[in-house]
Structures are given as structure tokens and as C-alpha cells.
Amino acid sequence: MTQLEKKIQAKIPGKDTGIEVKHSICDICTPGAHCGLDVYVKDDAIIKVEGTKGFPGSNGKLCTKGACNRQYVYRENRLKYPMRRIGPRGSGEFERITWDEAYSQIAAKLKKIKSDHGPEAVAWYTGYSKWYRPWLHRMAHSFGSLNYGTESSSCYRATEMAWQTITGRECAPDLANAKVYVGWGCNTMNNLYLPARGLKAFKERGGKVIIIDPRVTPTSEKLADLHLQIRPGTDGALALGMANLIIENGWYDAAYVESYVHGFEPFAAYVKEFTLEKASAITGVPAELIRAATQLYVQNCPACVYTPSAAVTHHINGYNNMRAILSLQVILGQIDRRGGHLPSHPSYVYVDCGFDTMEDSFVYDVKPDDCRPKIGSERFPLWSELVPEFQAMDLTRQIQEGTPYPIKGLMAFGMNARMFPQPDHLLAALDKLELVVATDLVETSVCRHADYVLPVCSSLERSELKGYGGGMLTCTTPAVSPLYESKCDTEILCDLANYLDLDDSLLRSGYEATMRYMISNLSVTLEELKDAPLPIKVKELRSYQPGTYLEKGFETPTGKLELYSERIAAIIRRIGRADLDPLPTYRSSFDPADPQKFPLTLIAGARLTNAIHSRLHEVPWMRSLRPRPTVDMNPEDAARLNLKEGDTIELSTSWGSITTLVKLTHTGLPGDVYMYHGYAESDVNSLIGQAHLDPYSGFPGFRQVRCAVRKVEV
Numbered sequence: 001m002t003q004l005e006k007k008i009q010a011k012i013p014g015k016d017t018g019i020e021v022k023h024s025i026c027d028i029c030t031p032g033a034h035c036g037l038d039v040y041v042k043d044d045a046i047i048k049v050e051g052t053k054g055f056p057g058s059n060g061k062l063c064t065k066g067a068c069n070r071q072y073v074y075r076e077n078r079l080k081y082p083m084r085r086i087g088p089r090g091s092g093e094f095e096r097i098t099w100d101e102a103y104s105q106i107a108a109k110l111k112k113i114k115s116d117h118g119p120e121a122v123a124w125y126t127g128y129s130k131w132y133r134p135w136l137h138r139m140a141h142s143f144g145s146l147n148y149g150t151e152s153s154s155c156y157r158a159t160e161m162a163w164q165t166i167t168g169r170e171c172a173p174d175l176a177n178a179k180v181y182v183g184w185g186c187n188t189m190n191n192l193y194l195p196a197r198g199l200k201a202f203k204e205r206g207g208k209v210i211i212i213d214p215r216v217t218p219t220s221e222k223l224a225d226l227h228l229q230i231r232p233g234t235d236g237a238l239a240l241g242m243a244n245l246i247i248e249n250g251w252y253d254a255a256y257v258e259s260y261v262h263g264f265e266p267f268a269a270y271v272k273e274f275t276l277e278k279a280s281a282i283t284g285v286p287a288e289l290i291r292a293a294t295q296l297y298v299q300n301c302p303a304c305v306y307t308p309s310a311a312v313t314h315h316i317n318g319y320n321n322m323r324a325i326l327s328l329q330v331i332l333g334q335i336d337r338r339g340g341h342l343p344s345h346p347s348y349v350y351v352d353c354g355f356d357t358m359e360d361s362f363v364y365d366v367k368p369d370d371c372r373p374k375i376g377s378e379r380f381p382l383w384s385e386l387v388p389e390f391q392a393m394d395l396t397r398q399i400q401e402g403t404p405y406p407i408k409g410l411m412a413f414g415m416n417a418r419m420f421p422q423p424d425h426l427l428a429a430l431d432k433l434e435l436v437v438a439t440d441l442v443e444t445s446v447c448r449h450a451d452y453v454l455p456v457c458s459s460l461e462r463s464e465l466k467g468y469g470g471g472m473l474t475c476t477t478p479a480v481s482p483l484y485e486s487k488c489d490t491e492i493l494c495d496l497a498n499y500l501d502l503d504d505s506l507l508r509s510g511y512e513a514t515m516r517y518m519i520s521n522l523s524v525t526l527e528e529l530k531d532a533p534l535p536i537k538v539k540e541l542r543s544y545q546p547g548t549y550l551e552k553g554f555e556t557p558t559g560k561l562e563l564y565s566e567r568i569a570a571i572i573r574r575i576g577r578a579d580l581d582p583l584p585t586y587r588s589s590f591d592p593a594d595p596q597k598f599p600l601t602l603i604a605g606a607r608l609t610n611a612i613h614s615r616l617h618e619v620p621w622m623r624s625l626r627p628r629p630t631v632d633m634n635p636e637d638a639a640r641l642n643l644k645e646g647d648t649i650e651l652s653t654s655w656g657s658i659t660t661l662v663k664l665t666h667t668g669l670p671g672d673v674y675m676y677h678g679y680a681e682s683d684v685n686s687l688i689g690q691a692h693l694d695p696y697s698g699f700p701g702f703r704q705v706r707c708a709v710r711k712v713e714v
Helices: 003-009 069-073 099-117 133-143 157-167 193-204 218-223 235-248 254-260 264-271 276-283 287-299 318-331 359-364 381-386 392-401 423-430 489-499 511-518 526-531 548-552 566-575 620-625 635-640
Strands: 020-026 035-042 045-051 083-085 094-096 122-126 148-150 171-173 180-184 208-212 226-228 303-306 341-343 409-413 435-440 452-455 465-468 472-475 600-604 630-633 648-653 656-664 672-675 705-711
Touching: 045 069, 069 620, 083 099, 099 122, 099 409, 099 435, 099 452, 099 489, 122 133, 122 392, 133 148, 133 359, 133 489, 133 511, 148 392, 157 318, 157 381, 171 303, 180 193, 180 287, 193 208, 193 218, 208 218, 208 287, 226 287, 235 264, 235 276, 235 287, 235 318, 264 318, 276 287, 303 318, 359 511, 381 566, 392 423, 472 526, 489 511, 511 526, 630 635, 635 656
Parallel strands: 122 148, 122 409, 180 208, 180 303, 208 226, 409 435, 435 452, 600 672, 630 656
Antiparallel strands: 020 035, 035 045, 083 094, 083 452, 171 341, 465 472, 600 705, 630 672, 648 656, 648 705
């Protein structure tokens, strides 16, 4: 127990009625799954947290991460006050300053960079959390730059891009009306308990479940009718093999394809090479199991599929693998049909609540004209066209090379270097900048390389506007006062807008006023949202009618579902990129390292129930569930290498090596080793090259790299 927790524990009475239960939300995880919290408070201190009964989705339940919110808030390494660097970058030598000093000095340096090098020379980046992203995006625009970036440069956006290429927008599974569910890289029983409950109910009412995953997981064991245990990174080959089987046997929806699909003929011609035998040879899945899964899929439509945020797309051909997966839904006629996938219309911070807010106006009404291109635009032209953010995986290179123009400043809100391949390269690049400002809850490696560090507060210490599916909206109030001198990210942004003298009266009006603007088109007021103990269903809830896009046309260049992407074809014609293809072609996602020297496959980033990136590795309850960084290894490989459980090993790739421990498990295939990322002492992302990126999305190939393992004597 930390010293701070001991002080809090001392406040708990034996018998006392002075404890208040306040309502808040947990924002440790993704934006769609923020669960309701009952926060027990005495003397402005958190005593414990529980789930809020009746809350949308969670309904009183919490996962392991949510249950540790008190420890998450009261960590010893919380940042306490604004600081200015006084030692070399990376030394962690800072002095305490006031907020006024911090704002004034940061604003002066930002103005100088803007004057000397242009507004695009400052990059505005956000990692976790995601709730304040519209404010940071508007700040970048008001400053005069399109260089707004997020951790979505390596999380989820590639999946969304695959949807956009084919349909024009992301589509969501209509599980309530489906009869079969195909889970590509799906392990909801381990890492997404809210969807897992829905999938369990689907199974209980007779739905068929196919799980495609290189590992045996709780989801494959408890829910799968069929589990296809493929080799990592071969999802595209499997999908194309299934497509060939469907077309060859006439199982596709010919009328749907004729009316609504563009590029079927070249797609059908391409997939002919993916016979069952070839698909089996590439994926390692027996041909008859591929046939059985395809028949189960086809014969039980309507069907929807699970499209993960990273499991498929963290390969250097991940985007095309995802396109191949979605192509199956297209030829089976499962897009914009009940029980398949329905177009999604995000309301606020990525969540489709079923109503509109003013978020788009808030972000884009001040979008600057005639700007230099976003970071990564030349290298990843498809990303640049589809995503209104810079591709942060190109940030290190642009800082180092200064092309196509120099980057001189970085405003890093919650930036986690360990989300990047070869994070030390990123930190070295930051040291070349004229200004680095880091905001965070706790000290991170980015903070240690910053010129100014600003402390922010947790979700339990601030107000937060939050929407949920089904027309639900809430605005929390602080359960406790912000610790030390911390502020919420939005307050920092609004304050800084004033110190910068930005021509943006709305942003300068403050957080409360901007929240009111965000919901100004709705009939509910901010006061009503704050006063309600649970999220409110807004009157403006609208229901989508399946088939609307089929009737009016999709948001693609042809107005149809595109198996052959005219958008990609236009890029190829314009700039001549031989590494791009309008069809969802398959190629190996391995790095070019010598397979004799590096005979195993490293998959970095597989989920743990007790972690989300590196945010919880220093929280005692969570760290206790896996106190040491370990590599999951099949016992066959361990026996061959004379290794046993708990042995110390050197894990190496062509980019470097780390030391870690062995954990034996039969869940993965022989030849594959799995390691979770984010451990400071054994950072697996340091083994992934910064140029090992998908040419379409820019996503890192975290989940398929050649590696070697050798025992280390200690």
C-alpha cells in the first residue's frame, strides 16, 4: 500500500454515515466502453469504487481494470504541478513553476515557432484518454495546422479505412438479427466483456459462432462452433480462399452483386488462385475445416463479423487482409441488410449514439485552408485521404529528416512512446525539437524528454460529456477535487487558447461553454445531464432503416460497394505507387530477416485482462496478476530449446533484443511466441523496426516479426 493510500485508508470509519456515493465513469479503456462507477467518497477522498446498476451496457459490472480505479487515481507517481526542464532532455530534472508561468512561456515559444517556421511546424498529438480529442483537434486547426494526430495511427483506424474503401463509412454488426457470427481475431471473453455478454447471449439463442484466431482463447473454447487456428498474419489468404469457394460454388448473392457491387469480375478472377489447397498451405488450417467454416458461414446468413482494432491490422499487409475479410460480407449480400452490417454514424468521440451532436462543426468550422500536407501524407497517401489526422508512425522520420518540411514543436497530450515501434528512436527525435510539452496523469518517458510537463486529472476528478448507443447521453461531475495542481485536458486547452490570443472565441470561452455548444442542437441541457444519476435518452434519437444506402448509393467514388477500389486506383494513376493495389491482394507480412537466424514468429501486443497498453503496469493490483514481463511459448518449442517455465531468455529480432521470462502454454501454435507490450524493463516494441509499416495505413507490423530465443544464465 502506498503512503497516499494509507492516508486515504485512515479516513474509512468503522461506523459512519458521512460517506457519499457519487456517480462517475471509468475511462481507462476505449471510448465506447466507459462503464458507470459508484464512487464512495469521504472528506473528498475515494474510499472504494463499484459498478453503477442500470448504467448502459455495464449495468453494475466492472472488469479488473475498472475495479482498480482507486489505485489508478492514487498512484505515487502522479504528476503534481507544472514543471520546466532544467537538466538535459531525458534526465528527468525539472523545477516547479506556476500555471501562469507555464502557459506564458509555452505560448511564447509556440508563437515563435509559428512565426519562424509556419503553424504546421507544430504537431498536436494525443494518446490516451480519448474524451478530449475534439478540443485538441480544434486547437490544432485554430493554431493554423492540420497536424493533429492520435494513437489511432496504430490502433483501429486501419480497420475503419478498410470499411471506408469498400463502403464509404464504417459499418457495425447487427448481432441482434444475425444467425452466424464470424470472429476474426475475436477474444471478447478476455478483453471486451461488454461485447462478450452480447455474444454469449447470441450463442444461447442458437446463433452459430466461428472464431478465427492463432491462439486457443476463452472465446474459442466457450463459444466457437468452429475454431480456425490460423498462422498469424494469414487472415487475408483465408478470406480469399473462402471467397473463391463461395464464388466457385455459386453461393454468393448474384442479384445483390449485380445491383450494388463494383469490381466483382476482377476480384473473382484474382481469388481463383486461392484454392482450398493453397489457402490451407498458407494458413495452416486443414482444407476440410476451411470448407466446413465457409459452409457454416454461407448457410446460416444473415451473418455479421467481428473486425478487431489491431489483431488483423497490426501486420504490414493488415489493411488488405481486413479488406479481404469484408469482401466476404459484400459477396454474400450482408452490407446494409438486417442481421449483417449497418452503416455507422458516429455522434461524439467515435460512438454512434443514434443522434447528431455539434462535434463536426466544432472541429471543422475552424479548419485552416492552404496548409502544407499533414505528416505522413506523401508516404501514406490513402491514409491521408481517408483520415483527418497525421500518420504519427511517420513523425519520427519527418523530425529526423526534416522533409517535406521541418517539425519544430510537439504538444504531446498523453503521448505514450511505447505505442511506437522502436520507441527510443522517437525519444531521440523529440530531443531535436525546439519545444516539447507533455501533459499526463503520471510521469512517462515522453515527460522526461519534454521541456514542460503539465499534470492532468483522472475521469473521477473532472466533468466529462459522454454518449452511448441507443440515444444515451451523460455529463459527469467530479467525484473528488483534482489532486494537487492538476487540471483536466480541456481546461488546459481552453486556457492555452487565451494565452495564444487565438482568433477562436468559442475555444477561449472555456470548457463549460464548449460542452454547451457540443449539445446545442439537442433538447437536453448540460444541467439536466449533470443532475441525472444515469445517462439520459435524448429526444433526438433516430433509427436507421436498413437498405437506405443500397437505395441511395454508398459514399464511394462509384456509389457502390467497391471490391476494386477506384480511390486506390486513382492514387496509383496520380503518383504511380507499385506497392498499392485496387484489389485486396495478399502477400506475406513477415519482415525480410533470415528465417534460419530468426526461426520463430513474434506476436507483440496480445491482450492481458489486467492491462491496457502500459497504463496499468504500475498499479499494484494489476501488476500482481503478471508481475514480470513474460513470453508465452508453446512447450514443443521450449523442449527443443531446453527451456522450462520461468527461465530467463533473450528475445531478439533483426532490430534488437530484450531479456524476459518464459511462460509455457499450449494456447499458441508451435513456432509462435507472444508478448504483451508496455513493460519499461522489457519493451517488446523496441524489437519492431520503425519502418516496418503497412504502405496503405502506416500501421506497424507488431504482430508478425521473425525472432529468435535463447536461454540466458542468471
